Structure formats: structure tokens, C-alpha cells
Amino acid sequence: MARAAYYAVGSLPFAFAPTKVRARMTRRAFQRPFALAAPGPVRAIAHTVLAASVGWVAWFVVFLAAVAAFRGVAYPLVAADGYENSWGGPTLAGAWAVHAALGVGLLPIWGVLLAGLGMVQLRLTQRLLGRNGPWWPIPLAILLFAGGVVFFVAWSHQA
Template identity: 40%
Template sequence: MPTIATVHPTIRGRQYRTAHLAGRSLAYCAALIPVAVFTLVTAPLGRSGAAVARWRTLRTWLLRLPSTAGPGRRPGMVAVLGHAGLSLLVGAVALLPIGVEVLMVLRGVLYGVVDPGPYDSSWGGPSRGGAWLAHFLVGLPLAAAGLAALIGIAAVHQRLTGRLDGERSPLWLLPTVLLMAVAGALLFVAWTHQI
């Protein structure tokens, strides 16, 4: 009788899956605000079913999660509008880590192109190469933290979307969404005062 060797996931396989999850989560979070605004406009016009289909497609296509829609499950307009409002809050919170990723590209990877110098008082200065390298290396952990935040935000929102399909949500879900919105607003206000 032949034996079948068990294949354990390799480090490369885990890194690959994590990178794909981060990329899908980034795209998912970037789509939250446009889909929420579109839903807020179309649901009152009698297009709640199409709005729910968009949320399901976003969840199953981008996050690769199985559809949990029961046959004949049609949430009402108020539920769809409530979901769109919460999605708008979650999407606004997602703009913060998306902004971190954009800044990592502009101020980390492309630092020498974006900042013409002089580099005497820059991190890693006085040379252009040293300043570029220092900004890139400082940006790496910030980019990783931003991607981790996007993965978490996408996970929270996909649980919200499951509620449209009749899934039971944990008790912590709604307070977590509201806490995320308050924390994101406070962080944004603090950041704008720093500028």
C-alpha cells in the first residue's frame, strides 16, 4: 500500500498567501466607499437587491469567501441602507492605512525622485542614496502595519456583509465598527493638527 506524504505549507507558500490576502484586502477596502455611496443612491430607488448582489460579489470575488446567501433571502431597504452607512464608516477608516501605503510608495520607494534635495538635514543624509535608503527602510514596517490593518478592516467588513445574508454576527461587531470610526476620526484630527 503506497503512502502519501503530507505536504506542509512552506514559508514561501505562507508569504505568497499573505501577500495575496493583503492585496485583495487593499482592493476590497478601496472599493468600500464607492460601493457604499452607490448603494446609498440606488437603494432608495428600489435597487436594494442589486446593491446586495454588489456586496456579495465584492465579498466572494475579492476576498474569495464562499457565498452564504440563503435561497430567497432578500434584506429590506432599511437593512441595506444601514449596511451602506456602516460600510461608509469602515471605508473612511480604511483610507488611513491606504494613505500609509501611498505615502510609503511616494516617500519611501520614490523618495529620491519626489524630493529634489538638498539632503543635509534628511534622515540618512547628506547623500541622496543614504536619504533614499533611510526613508525606504523606515517605510517598510509602516507599510506592513498598514497592510495588516487593511486585512483586519476587510475581515470586520466581510462579517458585516454576512449579516445581509442572514448570518448571525458576533456581539462585538457593531461596537467594534463604531470604535474604529471614532479612533479613525481622532487619528485623522490629530494628524491634521500636526501638519
């Protein structure tokens, strides 16, 4: 799981590297062979765009996890204005305990989400650069990016 999460986060900068470097990263991340099958310029560009898109979603997930963990642990410093009506209220100690437990307790869920994105990246690389993977990562990458953009816009416009 940790290797797939690492691959998900590392895929954004490596999406713009030459295809041989991307294949080497795939081999190193998962410690198993990966054969580059002369992808050609169309497949290489498609992989760059789709891998960067899913990589952007992975970095957004990392950002959200860090914000949630920080805000949970540092709840009294960043958001303790109306703790009487917040989760764990009416006391500050209760609100802090609930927010800290959620912020830190959800970190494994964020890790599983990152690992899933890493597996999508692996299947995408196998399909476009190795020519032997399944077809489903291509439309899934497009859907993940579209959903990530919609979620980012909604998150950035919250009050």
C-alpha cells in the same frame, strides 16, 4: 490576505450599491458562498453607513501608505531640508536609505492592516446582510471610524 485587502478598498463604493450587488461582491471577493437574508431597510441602511465608514478608513490607509512610500523613495526631492538631524543622517545618502527602507519596508504592514479592515467588512456584511455573523463588527466599525476621524484631524493639523 490580498482578497481581504481588495474587499476593504472596494467596500466604499459598493456600500452605496443595492444589497444584491453587495452580496455578489462579497461572493466574488472571497470566492465562497454568501447568502443574502432579506436584510430589510434598517439593516441595509446600517450596513451602508458602517461599510462606508470602514471603507473610508481603508482608503485613508491606502493614502497614508502611498504617501509614506513616495516620500521614502523620493526623500531628497520632497523633504531633504534638514537631513543632518533626520533618521539616517548626517549624510543625505544615509537619510535617503533609511527613509526609503521605511517607506517601502512598511508596505506589507499597511497590507495587513487593509486585510484586517477587509475582514471586519466581511463580518459586518455577514451580520447585517446575511444575519448570521458575530455582533462585534458593529461597535468595532464605529470605533474604527471614530479613531480614523481623530487620526485624520490630527494628521491634517500637523506642522
